[in-house]
Amino acid sequence: MKNLNMFCISLEPNHYKFIKSLGYIPVGLGDKDFDDNWFTDKLGANISNKNKSYGEYTYHYWIWKNYLDKLDDKWIGFCQYRKFWSLKEYKHINITSLNSQILKEIPKKFENYETILGEPMYVNQWRTMKFLKTALKIFLKKPILIIDKRKRNLNFHFDWMHGENNLSKAINLLNEENRNSFSKFVNNEVSFNPHNMFICKSKIKLQKYYEDLFPWLERCEKIFGFKNLQGYGKTRIYGFLAERFMSYWFKKNTKYATIPIIFYDIRKDFN
Numbered sequence: 001m002k003n004l005n006m007f008c009i010s011l012e013p014n015h016y017k018f019i020k021s022l023g024y025i026p027v028g029l030g031d032k033d034f035d036d037n038w039f040t041d042k043l044g045a046n047i048s049n050k051n052k053s054y055g056e057y058t059y060h061y062w063i064w065k066n067y068l069d070k071l072d073d074k075w076i077g078f079c080q081y082r083k084f085w086s087l088k089e090y091k092h093i094n095i096t097s098l099n100s101q102i103l104k105e106i107p108k109k110f111e112n113y114e115t116i117l118g119e120p121m122y123v124n125q126w127r128t129m130k131f132l133k134t135a136l137k138i139f140l141k142k143p144i145l146i147i148d149k150r151k152r153n154l155n156f157h158f159d160w161m162h163g164e165n166n167l168s169k170a171i172n173l174l175n176e177e178n179r180n181s182f183s184k185f186v187n188n189e190v191s192f193n194p195h196n197m198f199i200c201k202s203k204i205k206l207q208k209y210y211e212d213l214f215p216w217l218e219r220c221e222k223i224f225g226f227k228n229l230q231g232y233g234k235t236r237i238y239g240f241l242a243e244r245f246m247s248y249w250f251k252k253n254t255k256y257a258t259i260p261i262i263f264y265d266i267r268k269d270f271n
Contacts, residue, residue: 002105004199005074007039009056010081014270018095023104024079027059053226054217055239056080056196064210068203075106076206077116077199082265085116085199089260095269101262106199114254116199117247118261120191124152154186154244162233162240166224170241173219178212178249185248192247195261196239200250209249213242 008024010016013034019026028034029041029051041048041058045065051058056078063071079085085103093101110116158167171183200206217238229235250256 003074004077004103004105005071006077006079006085006103006199007059008079008081009059010266012081012267012270013038015081015266018266018270019081022099022102029056029059050226050238053229053235053238054242055236057213057217057239057242060210061214064207064214068207068210071203075116075199075201076203077103078197080195080197081267083195083197083261083263085118085197086260086262090262093262093264095264095266098264098266103259110257112255113257114201114205115250115256117193117250117256117258118195118197119193119258121194122191123154123157124190152190154189154192158186158240158244162237166234166237167241167244169223170216170220173223174216175212178216181252182245182248185252186244192244193250193258194243196243196246197261198246198250200254202254205254208253209246212249213245216245217241 002023006024007027008019008022009027009029010019011028011030011032013028013032016026016035016037026038027040028038029048034040039059041051041062043066044062047054047058047061054061060078077085079102084098084101086101087103087107090097090101106116155167159165167186168183171179171186174182200209220238220241224234224237229237233240
C-alpha cells in the first residue's frame with residue numbers, strides 16, 4: 001500500500017488526467033476554472049485572493065484550515081507541474097519517462113526521518129561579475145562580498161533578489177521562539193532547500209510549522225502590502241520568505257533527509 005499522499009500543484013485544468021496518472025492528487029491554483037475533481041484553495045477558510053504573492057502557500061493555508069485533520073496517516077508531500085521529487089538525478093526526462101522517474105512512495109530507508117527536503121541550492125557559487133551587474137549597490141556597501149564568498153549568505157542573496165533589508169525587516173516580526181535563530185540561519189548559511197517543496201511524516205509537525213509561518217506572513221503584510229510590489233522577486237515576496245523559513249524550520253525541528261528535485265515542465269505537452 002502506497003505510503004505517500006503527494007499533492008501536485010498546477011495552473012492548468014487540462015493537466016488533471018496526467019497528474020492522476022502519476023498517482024498524485026491534483027491541486028488547481030490561480031484564476032482558471034477547475035472542476036470539482038480538483039483540490040483548490042478557494043473553498044472554506046482561504047486566502048486564495050493572495051495567490052499572486054503567496055504562490056503555493058495559499059494551498060498550504062487551505063490545508064491548515066480545512067483539511068489537515070482529514071489526511072490519513074501517510075507521508076504528506078508537495079510538488080509542482082514542473083518540479084518533481086525523485087530518488088536520483090536524470091539527464092533525460094520527457095513526458096513518457098517522467099512516470100517512472102518520479103517518487104511514488106517513501107522507501108524504508110527514510111522511516112527514521114520526519115521530513116524530506118530538496119537537495120540544497122547554494123547562493124554563493126555564481127561568478128562575481130554576475131553579482132556586480134545586478135547587485136552593485138550592495139557590493140559597494142560591503143566590499144568584502146567581492147573577495148569572500150562565505151559572506152554571500154542567504155541574507156545577502158535575499159537582499160539581492162527580493163529587496164534590500166526586506167528579509168531583516170520580516171525577521172523582526174517573527175515570534176520570539178524563532179526570531180534570533182532564523183536570523184543566525186540566514187546570516188550564516190549559504191544554501192537553502194528550494195522551491196517550497198517538502199515531504200512531512202507528521203501532521204503534528206506540519207500543524208506546528210503552519211502555526212509559526214502564517215501568523216508571521218500576515219504580520220509581514222503590514223510592511224510590504226500588495227499594491228506596490230514590483231517585479232517577480234517582490235510580487236512573490238511572501239512565497240520567498242516562506243521558502244527560506246521552510247528550510248530553517250524543518251532543519252531545526254525535525255530529523256530530515258534530502259533527495260533530488262527534477263525538472264520537467266509538463267505544459268510543453270499540453271495545448
